[in-house]
Structure formats: structure tokens, C-alpha cells
Amino acid sequence: MKIHCTINRVKREVYGDPTQKVQPFLKRLGYLSVRDSDNGAGFAGSDTILLDGKPAYANLLLVGQIINREITTPEFLAEGGKLSLVQQTMLDVGVVQSAYNSPATALVLTELLEREPNATKEDVVDALAGILNRAMGYQQFFQVVELVKERIKDPNFTTQVAPEFREDLRLVGKAKQKVDGVKLIAGHRAFVEDMVEPGSCVLKMLRSPYAHAMIEDIDTSAAEAMAGVVTVITHKNCPDKMYTSAGQGFPEPSPYDKRMFSKKLYHVGDRVAAVVAETEEIALKAMEAIKVSYKELTPVFTVDQARAENAPILHGGPISYVVGAPDSLEEQNKKANPQEDTTIFQFPLHGNPHKNIAASVSGGIGDIEVGLKDADLVIERTYETTQVQCTPMEPHIVYTKMDGDRLVIHAPTQVPYHLRRIVSTLLDLPENRVRVIKERVGGGYGSKQDILLEEVAAYATYVTGRAVLFRYTREEEFIACSSRKPMRVSVKIGAKKDGTLTAVYMNVEANTGPFGNHALTVPMNACSKSLPLVLCDNFKFDVTTYYSNIPPTGAYQGYGAPKGSFALMTGLAELAEELGMDYYDIIEKNRVREGVMLEILRCLGEGREGTPALVKSCGLDGAMSRGAELIKWGEKEESRDPDIAIGKGFAIIQQGSGLPGLDHSCATMKMAADGTFILHSGGSDLGTGLDTLCAKVAAEVLETDLTSVYVYSGDTDVVPFDTGAYASSGTYFSGNAALKAAEEMKKQILAAGADLLGVSPEQCSLSYPNKVVGGGKEVSFLDIARDTQAGLGRGQLVAYASYTTEDAAFPYGAHFCKVAVNKKTGETKILQYFALQDCGTPINPDLALGQIYGGVLKSIGHSMYEEMILDEKGRCINASFADYMVPTIKDLPEEFVAELVYTDDPFGPFGGKSISEIATNGAAPALATAIHDAVGVWIRTWPFNQEKVLKALGKI
């Protein structure tokens, strides 16, 4: 029927189905900024519009409900091409990061400030309570509103939105507008879903209802016969190859234990059949027409069940090794079930799938037994962490199409090159016939490091020639994605009476779920990113990772570090209590310092031999003293309410900056004909501002403006290789590649300029803005460009750089918090949270602060509330935002402050170190120690919810 309504002040008369949801209706009309994060659950707010001037969720409205009503979408704010005041201020403050919800946020804040020009903090909380933001923790939105209020009064009002660093530099260390910010905040075409062309097919996945089963028979004929069904893919007609979904450097330290579709099903939600059809409706109907008969097998869900004698085995097929097969392989394979898929190890990971072990490793330095013997006190404690979900606002999505005989993959991936390699291998295509284009990423947090749906869509496109869209529902995000691996981490710590550590032992038992992606490296990272925080002569660790039938796991921001930090730091706090020492003092006595050689890293390489590393910069001095000052460490506080107890806690944290010796980044740069530059970065900007960082670094080197460097990244046809955005590698590796490319460009400019000036290059230097000076003369970049690109010129200036290193740059930090625990109800309120972090030179200080806030809030979530809950059949029973309990702006600590602690690191680009992951490592131990300080109980399992507190207090 004809729908009459007003959209963005324009009267419209369009055909529509009155029972259709408003969000897809608007999307069809071209309003791309009205998005969907929750399949119409009314939680995440990506679909926020104004209905008659008031905020409403487009997915909770039917088209029939907007007849003769007025709709405003975020597009309205920037009509005419100029950003609105709110949008511009959001960019200025640095709150536009992964940005899937940013247009909706701008709309909501605009409505708030029109309704309440003097909006208070409470008003902002109320306005944004309907918008979920997983990227940057909300705190800076208060700053946005205050700044908009000032700018309404005085349009020329300026203020410093973030601290500045490095007075000697123009761009690095200063808040500058994100280079991709305008299109993100304005809601322009940016994400994969915006690239889908009319006539594309839709892929829907039929998933296993069982946690562990064999497909005895599958009949897809009725589905295939349905009009509009293009193809159905099952284990019978998919590529017969094993692979890992882990987007890691090849050869991967993860077993190849996954087939695109397998006869065996490993978890509830595992792939049974993919239906590709002309429309989603047809695909869903066809799914219902597929007949499957299953043989249910006994599942295992926990580490204890998986390692029990006679436990059901997940991967019981043959085992093979590309290199380094153990002598016992033949014996192992005698028991293999040839009906099951083969598990292939690229090199030994000390796994034994026939015992449900995906990988294992042991190591240490010194002699742990001697260290324990030397101790005056030894404590042993065990800590457990749960399965938590990354919950990016943009669900996993891929759009694939053919370009002639080439396959094109649009994906919000953290690893374009690994994605290309895996798809090429599976499809037997040369890599030069596969192009991956990483679009803007609406939140990854580790889960988009894995190849979880791309290869199926790619295969469907390749065999049918049709463009295919495959987009996860929010439920699929929980049951068929990547999540934090549950772990049990035991520590045994020995110390002298004065607190000096004599021995530290860590035993990590990890649950990798159905597949072994990241099975070695995530649990190992629990050791490698926690043990080096303290100095001790005797370290030992054991890591064992088990398969089970829980939903898949993988990488999540922080990788294994949040679990290792939780165990080590809380263990040290428990040790301090037993020794009668202050926890702060025992940390101060034993912690890592600048100039220390970290010998423990010798045995903590990720799938290869490690190397000891020298700590060249360490901000723990400043972070700890500042944190203690802010929290008033040592001052016991009492509540006036006798039911409330106040407590304080803290933790020190570290991460790495990429993986020296493994990671590799490249960049190229060319000069345009007007003297500006195009930088092709191999790095994958996940919304964190990596492109901006690369632009700043290059512009700084080249004595030019930020606007003179355009960064293009993430397109495997165009940009050079990069291992991808994981392991906190962006700043250090991709940033250093951009730096090196700019330095190479500088050399070429100086040579060309020197020619024009008639002097030697050694006599020349770059001078801001855009000049070469030498011999008392100068020549502009414009003139150099014209000369080099003229008929007789030396040719366009093009620079290439490749960056690898063995040098390490560790970011450090200290998180302090104060909690109020209600002894009657078990409620824990976070009164204060101070996150002090050293990322060397904060190249994007505004964005860095946002990443700290975001990381902390995510980790408050996994420490206090979040947990994927499975029923006895392995079904996730809380696969939605509200049931899963993600924190929103209403759950922020009452006082929440992030501060950047400057250190001078010699290896990072202009001294920059990573910032993205480390922020997730502090909350669990800081909160656990604070709760103990308040009520005297140790809670050693995530999440520290009301029920656990009450149990610990003996109330239930």
C-alpha cells in the first residue's frame, strides 16, 4: 500500500508493507544510518530514529504505525554535507570509534539538547541508556555534551579535549579529527551492509540442535526444488579440506580441526546446511524443508568432563602433522575413527585430540622446587573465568561477489590477508584471484580475527556466480562465533616473610570448545602477559587446553591476559594477606621495572621459541603512585549505612605491542601531482583510529598537514601485506611501517628537491609546510611533484617499507577501584575506578582514552555480570543483550577516570606503544581485591555477581 509519511522534513509517498518493520523500510529507501544490532530487541539502539521528534526504535515500529507521522533519521543532521554541531563535537572529542551506533548517538544527543539545553549528567545518562556502546565506555559523552553547550553559547569556543604529549611534535600526541570520522558520524556508506547490491542472494544457516551428534542422513532435495533457492551446501558438497578459523600468521599455532561442513556436529549451533536464496524469507522457508536425521552423542562441557577417563571424544579422527610428527603418532592413529575428520597440526602443539587435548605447553626458568623450598610461605589458589561474548554492535557479516573470474569479499575483518589466504586455499584459487576489502569495522574486539562465515559465503559465490550476503543474527553471535575461553588458573606462590617472591607457578586449564582456534596462544598468553609483571628467579607454567561441546571460543580483547592477571594479582593479594603485608607493598617490592631483562619470555614464544626482552620503558612508577593518590590507598573508609562496606583494590597490568618476531607490517606511499600523499597501509583499522595514527606519523615525518596524507587500508588488491589487527599490533607494527614508508618518501623528496635546488641532498631538509630547504633556497612539494611527474621527470615518488622487529615495547598500567558492597543484598557498586595507563607516547590521546574506558567497561562486564549460560544440553539460554547482561551507561562507575602515563619508548613510532587490549586486564583483580577489602571474602570465579557475594558471605 501507499505509505504517506514525512522523512527528514520531506513529505514522502512510497509503497510499503504496513506490517513490515520500519528499520528495513528506511534502509530500502536509502537511510543507511538506521541500523540493526539486536534483531529488533529494542536494546542496542542502532535503529534509533525520531518519531514526531521523540526518540524511538525503528525496529520496534511497524510501517503502518508511521503513516502520517514525522520521521527523522541521523542523515538529517548533516544535510547539505556539513556536520551538525553535535556531530562535529563528537568527532572533536574522539568518541567516534567503531561507530556503528555513532549516527544514532548523535541524533539522540541532538534531541536531548533541544529538549534540555542545560542537560545534566543524569539527563545524558537517561538519553544514552538506550544506546549500547561497547567501544569506548561512554565517559567522554559527558564531555561532548558540555562542549556542545559551550559552543551553543559561543560557536568559537575551543578547549583541550584530551591531554597533549610531545611538545616537539605538531600532530603526534595531540587530539585530531579521526580521518574517517566524517563518513562514520554522518552515517554515510561505510560498513559491509552498505555495500550490498540489489539482486544479491541471502545465505541462512541451518544449525545443529545438538551439542554433539552425527548426521546420519540429510535430504535437501525439497529445499533445492523451491523457487528462489539458488543452492544448498552441506558436508556432502563442500570442499573436503581441514582448516582453522584462527586468523593467525601461517603456519598457525592452531590445529586444523574444522571442515566447512562436517558430518559430525560439535556444538549447538554448528553448521548443518547453508541455504542460498533470492530472499531471506525463501532461505528461511527452505531451511525448514531440509530433513536431517541425527545420531545424538554424549557431550562434554567442562575441562573435568573432557579429561575424564572414557570421556566422549570430539575429534576422534586420524591425526596428522605437516612437520614434527611425534614418534607415537602411528600408535595414536590406531584408535582413530576413519569416519571422522582428520585433525592436522602444522607443527607440534603437544595436543592429543584423542584425549580431548587441543594443545599444551610447559616451561619456566630457574627451579620452581628450589624456590618453593626457599619460601617462608607458600599459597595455592585456583581462579576460574567464564565464557563471555565480544558483542560487537555490528554483527558478523560478509558480502561476496564475482568480478569477472575473481572473487571479491567485503568483510569487517581484522585480518584481510589471512582471510584471503584461507579462502584461496579452501577454494583452490590463486591468491591473486581473491580480493578482500575490509570495510569499516563496527566493533571486532577479537571476534573478527577469526574466519567464521566468510569462507561459506565465498564458496557459495564461487560455485553459483551469485553475490551473497551472510549476516549473523544476534543469537548466532552467541552460539556460532568467537568468545572468551573459560579457564581455570591455579597459582602456587612462594615468598619470604618480607614479601620477596621466591617461586611463581601457574597452571592454566583452558576450555577451547569445539575447535582449537587459538587453543595454544590464548591460554599461553595468560602466562606471558601476567608472569612478567613480577620479578622472580623461579617461574614455572603448565598450559593444557581441552576440547568440549560448548559454543565456539577464540580471541577476545586481552586474549588470555585478563585471566592470567586475575589469577596472579588476586593470588598476590591473598599472599599479602597471609603475610600480614599491604598488597600495594608486595606489588611494589616485586614488580617489573625499567631496564629489567625479562628472562621468562624465553619460554613464552607463541608457537615458537621465545626470546628474553629488555624493558626499555615502564610506566608503573607513575601509574601506581598516581592511582594510590587518587584512590587514597591505605585510608579505610566507612559507610554511614551499616549494611554497606567500602573496600579498595587495584592491579598492575601489561600487554605487548604486537608479536615481535612474528608480526609483519608493510606500507607504501606515493606523492600525488599536487604534492599531497596517499598512504597505503596494510594495517586494519577496527575503528580504533589506526588510519589516523598512520596519517599523523607520516605527516609528522613529512612536515605536512594531516589533511595532506590520505590513508587507504584494508584492501588486499591495493595495499601491501600486514599480519592484521590483533595482539595489540596496530600502533607498533602498522604505525612503524607507516613511519618507515614516510621516512623513505622523505629521502626521495630530499633527493628530488636537492636536484631542483642544485645542491646535494645532505644539504637539504624538510620544512613545514611542504617545503624542501637547502643552500638558502626552497622548493615546494607541489613543484617537486610537478617536476617528478612531468614528461622528463624522474617519475612519481613512491616509497615502500616493511617492518619487522625482535624489539618489544610493553604497555603497562595500574587500575584502582573503590566499591560499596551491600552485605544484605550482595549488591556491589563501583564508586570509583581509576585506570592509569602507559602507552608510551599516546599518538591519538583522545581515542586512546576512549579505548581505555571501553576496555575497562567491557572487563567490568566480564568480572561482574556477563556469562554465557548453557543448559544441560549445551544450549545458550541467554543469547540476547538483556539476558546476557552487558553493562550500559547506567552501569558506569560513579567516578570513572582514565589517565595516560607518558613514557619514552625507543622502539614505537615516535615512542608509541599499544593501548587497545591492556585495558581489559585490570578490572577483575582490582574488583576482587576491593570486594575482599570491603567484606573480607575472596571471590575466585567470574562473575562476582550478587549471588556469589551472598554465598561467600554465608547468606545463602
Add this chain to the structure above:
Amino acid sequence: MERSFIVANTVQEAVVLKKEHGGKAIYLAGGTEVNRLNASIHQEFTTYISLANLPKDTPSLAKITQEAEALQVGALVTLQELVDNKATPHTVVELITESLSRPVRTVATVGGNIATKRKDSYLAPILIALDATLMVANSQSGNQESLSVESYLLEGRRDLILGVTIPLGSANKGPQVVAKRVTETTRSVPVCTVAVSTLPRVVLFGETNNPIRLTRVEEALAGGKAISQELVQEEISQEIGGSSPYREYVAGVTVMELLKGIKGEA
């Protein structure tokens, strides 16, 4: 699935349409619950009967009127309009704003919140604690009928709600009410919602599909007896026995906390 969208212009027409289409039709007011993709009720219904035009014929459906001892709230008043009304009891405002985001509040209606019978309802526990009454259009006859919110829910009625009468209390007169929604995060599904009023009424929501009243506690309160935690826990255990010890304990503690609060002890 083919669905149809019909706009009713009068209350009578809405009732007739609902009868005509039987169990496959649903009244559509704000739609925030009906239109939620995962809501099971959304899957069951194929005909939407839009109530959006009803206020043209019956303006009171979209109005709030303050009377001496009560607030008359039309069923199509949105939750945000209820929040913005100065006479709305503070507890109602607090519970709605605490648990619902503004984009839901601006669309969801008072009638819809009651009619969808959510066990995590933001409104119903307080309305029952205050002994609020509903005016409905009888689903068979279309005649107007008054009944308590509690009866509407307990009897599983499907009548079209026209309005709710909320008794108003002041410092010295009329019922007072306090309520608490126990959650881990502010927007997560509550463990329970408890409302306590000076009538006295003690209402517990969240464990079962129906509201639970702690009648023994109410009787003790009416008799002026001191209420012990044991008494409360005992009755809760009887009512929601088999639930987790945590849920039972938290419900009991919350009831005690609210009883203290309503007596001005907190």
C-alpha cells in the same frame, strides 16, 4: 507469513475486529513489546489492530486527568507522558525511568504494558500494590467494565484496556508505595520486582507468570504486627518454592528493605 494491518476508529470497532479475527489478531498500541522480534507473541499473531486512531473518537484514551484522590490515565498514554506528569507517584516514575530507555518510553503505552502481561512489568507490581483499577471494553460485549489490575492479570483477561485509575497518596492521606527492581545490570532482566504499599500490600513479580501477593505478611501488617525476615522468607518459599535459594533470599531481603522504607525507617 502474510500479515494484515487494520486501523480501528472506535473502541467498539476495535472489539468487533478482534472478535472477527479471533486468536490471530492482536491490539497494537505502541508495539514495543508486540513488535519485538524475539517476543513469542509476535510470532503468533497475523492481524494487527492498530489503536492509534482511537483517541480521535475517545480523547480520554490518550489523556491523564488528576482527580482528588486518583490519577485517571488513558490506556494510550505513553510511559514517557506518565513520567512527565507531575502527579504521577514518584515510585512509578523511578521504576519506569530506571528500567526503560527513552526510545521505548516514548512509544510504549500504559495499557500495553499491562496487557502484554510481562512478568518483568515495570508498572503492574506498583499498580497492584496500590490496588489500581482498570476500565476495559469487555472482549465479548464491548461494554465497559471496571476491575482491578490484579484480577485482569490473574484471570488472564484479554479485554481492551481503556484506562487505569491510580489511587494517589500524599503525606497524610491515601496509599503510599515503594518498589524495587532487583537486577545485576540496570537493563537486564530483573531477578524480581517488589512493590510494597501502605494498604498494606506486598507484591512480588518475576518468578511466575502471575503476580504474587504475600497475604500472610499483609495480614500481619494490617494487624499492626512486627514483620520478621523469617515470616517473609517463609511465605516467599511457599509461593516460589523450587526457585533458587538466591532468588528467594533476595526477594525476602528486598521486601524487608521496602517495608522499612515505607515506614520511613530507611
